[in-house]
Amino acid sequence: MKKHTTRHRVTYKETDQMGVVYYANYLVWFEIARTEYFREKGLVYKTLEDERRIYLPVAEAGCRYKAPSRYDDIVSISTWISEKGSSRMTFSYEVDVSGKVIATGFTKHAFINSSGKPIPIPDDIRYILE
């Protein structure tokens, strides 16, 4: 359970009239975090799609919002693989601002091919993500 942490500066675009980040944007941060997690492991998700025609659509996502984040905050999104099946994988996320956890979440992904059929997680990917 090695964590990887990505930082993101909150944009004006991401705020809403309550003066805080709109809730759906946390799922975008999760996307950024898992892309960078892959990259750190030597796996470029773009290459997975472009060259190997392997896709990881989201099958389920969830987020608990404990405290708001605001414009210009630097949020740190930590991510790790919390579950791994034969053709599925779950990422967990923890978002913090100045060391305080403001949200936690997860995304479950299926591994599919270009026809949308589930495929087993390829061995090399499984190995890298171990």
Place this chain on the structure above:
Amino acid sequence: MKKHTTRHRVTYKETDQMGVVYYANYLVWFEIARTEYFREKGLVYKTLEDERRIYLPVAEAGCRYKAPSRYDDIVSISTWISEKGSSRMTFSYEVDVSGKVIATGFTKHAFINSSGKPIPIPDDIRYILE
């Protein structure tokens, strides 16, 4: 458990390069659906904020994606209140395209005042939403 249904036409903006709607957008549809649910009950959420200084931030959200939705689809988002506490409320959602359920989800909300303090659900609101 009366349901309310809202229809939404999928925009190009909401798609991603996988050719389907990006997962975070479902949470935006949930927002649209609960706003219209309130409106149908005679409660305008905007008025709640503007005139009564009552806010319903999201404390938790989740979504299961069963099948994709695509550009120009008309999605129907059904919503109902699935849980009601003293100062919290849960909305459940079901998204379908052409009669097929493609996603289900929920959002849990706290009732707070303009200082961010939890408040009991006001009686008139509780009554209307009964």
Place this chain on the structure above:
Amino acid sequence: MKKHTTRHRVTYKETDQMGVVYYANYLVWFEIARTEYFREKGLVYKTLEDERRIYLPVAEAGCRYKAPSRYDDIVSISTWISEKGSSRMTFSYEVDVSGKVIATGFTKHAFINSSGKPIPIPDDIRYILE
């Protein structure tokens, strides 16, 4: 220069912490407006892409913001074709709330094929949009 008008209810998502709609969202409304313009003319843009492999990427866009729009407003986006070349077309837009013009804008589009090459506007499309 026949205009077509589309209505859109402003979502919470579209607001920012200034309490008004974030400026980039007007370009999304333009997209919605031109899709509906096409539909009214009997042209489904989705079909254009899916069946005829004709695409209309945006080559240029602009917007003047005269007054803000706010959460829950119903905005009316009027659109018309303001310029038509051999392989290019310009849409103009006017956004109003309660009869007051709050923004005007335009988008210039190229007609391209699936390899990204410019193509002449097909005769039937030209005819329909006349």
Place this chain on the structure above:
Amino acid sequence: MKKHTTRHRVTYKETDQMGVVYYANYLVWFEIARTEYFREKGLVYKTLEDERRIYLPVAEAGCRYKAPSRYDDIVSISTWISEKGSSRMTFSYEVDVSGKVIATGFTKHAFINSSGKPIPIPDDIRYILE
């Protein structure tokens, strides 16, 4: 005319089904670029709003799209002040990927106070941005 350059990694969220970045997102990048421009000059835009109640809404925006950008690209957004009036200011932008200019644009801003009234650009800000 000193330029400032900000880098941004294109997210999956920003792509659309054409496989490229959706056009409205360039305006979000412009926002990021001018925020960082201000920061480099020692001006934190957030502080301007929070402490001095000075706001810079967008009065006009435009963008020319020369070539697409794609998922996982690193885009560099260069920005500079191209025009300065007594209470208005224009930012110009140039977006490039791997050294190739893919888009240019601008945003015109009014300086307003918390009641929405135009104000002259404060001297210290004018001085800093000189």
